[in-house]
Amino acid sequence: MLSDASGRKIEYLRLSLTSECPLRCIYCRPGPAGERPQDDHPLRPVEIESLVRYLAERHGLHKVRLTGGDPTSRPDLTEIIERIAAIPGIHDLSMTTHGLTLARKAREYKKAGLHRVNVSLDTLDVKQFQRITGSDGLECVLAGIHAAQEFALHPVRINTVVVRGENDDQLVALLQFAARHILEIRFIELMPMGPLAASWHDRAVSESQMRERLAPIVQSWHALPRKSDSAQRYRVILDDGTMVCVGFISAMTGCFCEDCNRIRVTSDGSIYPCLMDRPRGNLMSALRPRFEPDQLEAALATALSGKQLRHPAAGVAVMTQIGG
Numbered sequence: 465m466l467s468d469a470s471g472r473k474i475e476y477l478r479l480s481l482t483s484e485c486p487l488r489c490i491y492c493r494p495g496p497a498g499e500r501p502q503d504d505h506p507l508r509p510v511e512i513e514s515l516v517r518y519l520a521e522r523h524g525l526h527k528v529r530l531t532g533g534d535p536t537s538r539p540d541l542t543e544i545i546e547r548i549a550a551i552p553g554i555h556d557l558s559m560t561t562h563g564l565t566l567a568r569k570a571r572e573y574k575k576a577g578l579h580r581v582n583v584s585l586d587t588l589d590v591k592q593f594q595r596i597t598g599s600d601g602l603e604c605v606l607a608g609i610h611a612a613q614e615f616a617l618h619p620v621r622i623n624t625v626v627v628r629g630e631n632d633d634q635l636v637a638l639l640q641f642a643a644r645h646i647l648e649i650r651f652i653e654l655m656p657m658g659p660l661a662a663s664w665h666d667r668a669v670s671e672s673q674m675r676e677r678l679a680p681i682v683q684s685w686h687a688l689p690r691k692s693d694s695a696q697r698y699r700v701i702l703d704d705g706t707m708v709c710v711g712f713i714s715a716m717t718g719c720f721c722e723d724c725n726r727i728r729v730t731s732d733g734s735i736y737p738c739l740m741d742r743p744r745g746n747l748m749s750a751l752r753p754r755f756e757p758d759q760l761e762a763a764l765a766t767a768l769s770g771k772q773l774r775h776p777a778a779g780v781a782v783m784t785q786i787g788g
């Protein structure tokens with residue numbers, strides 16, 4: 465089992481497959497859609513498989529999340545899923561996506577072995593969606609969410625980053641939407657990284673402020689056991705008697721670093737011990753041109769010795785590089 469300098473066990477790999485994403489979310493990466501960073505020689509499916517297989521066999525890794533950028537921007541995504549899903553010991557293989565392609569691809573991803581998806585959805589309002597993401601794709605995302613449910617990528621979770629003055633008027637509508645469609649929803653506190661880092665104080669909405677906004681339609685909150693989840697989840701009964709599972713990812717007001725069990729690797733092989741920290745090493749030379757376990761162990765040891773007990777006050781990179 466891998467562990468860091470503070471004794472936290474590392475069992476969860478978040479793998480950013482690409483920094484490319486067609487959306488230009490205001491808190492993530494605004495700018496013209498043509499300005500896409502290119503990954504020159506991203507980790508190949510076979511290299512990803514070697515890495516995950518080694519970590520699973522040697523260190524008991526059992527959980528992998530594919531993220532980005534958007535993982536669906538990789539033409540070889542299905543092959544990557546197939547290779548990881550076939551590794552003994554990987555009990556949880558999930559993906560975070562904008563959801564734009566799921567209506568076409570959910571069945572294929574499920575067949576390849578993907579277990580579940582998280583889909584980003586910040587608003588149900590077409591104009592607001594356009595303003596936040598720079599895309600007209602709301603209908604596509606909604607169709608993608610339903611396809612993910614139809615093909616049992618369960619539990620389908622909605623991720624909503626709440627930004628004051630942008631979508632904080634959507635909390636109630638989104639919770640009701642989740643209840644109606646039997647989805648889990650997670651409201652995410654804005655983190656001071658990326659384009660809104662400088663205005664974070666004015667734009668962030670705390671978990672307690674979100675719960676205040678939801679209070680008029682919530683009859684009761686029942687906190688669920690947290691384990692090492694980044695979200696504190698609640699089973700909530702709404703005023704119309706429906707039940708829904710809602711989580712809050714409160715990295716800024718409710719730091720959960722002491723239970724952190726994850727490490728992050730990006731498509732260029734950089735190792736990030738923390739979402740908000742700088743990279744602490746690179747494992748590409750341990751995977752290319754051939755797999756070198758000793759080099760991999762050395763790179764992991766260096767990265768994990770740099771994993772701080774608590775995340776830095778502000779992030780150094782934008783999320784499209786590391787994956788949220």
Ligand code: SAM
Nearest residue numbers: 492532533534560561562584623654655783788
């Ligand atoms: N493209 C995929 C998507 O749209 O979900 C995956 C990558 S995206 C970077 C992963 C998650 O990070 C999303 O849920 C996104 O909303 C979140 N995120 C990005 N920037 C953020 C910020 N500054 N604060 C909090 N969450 C952020």
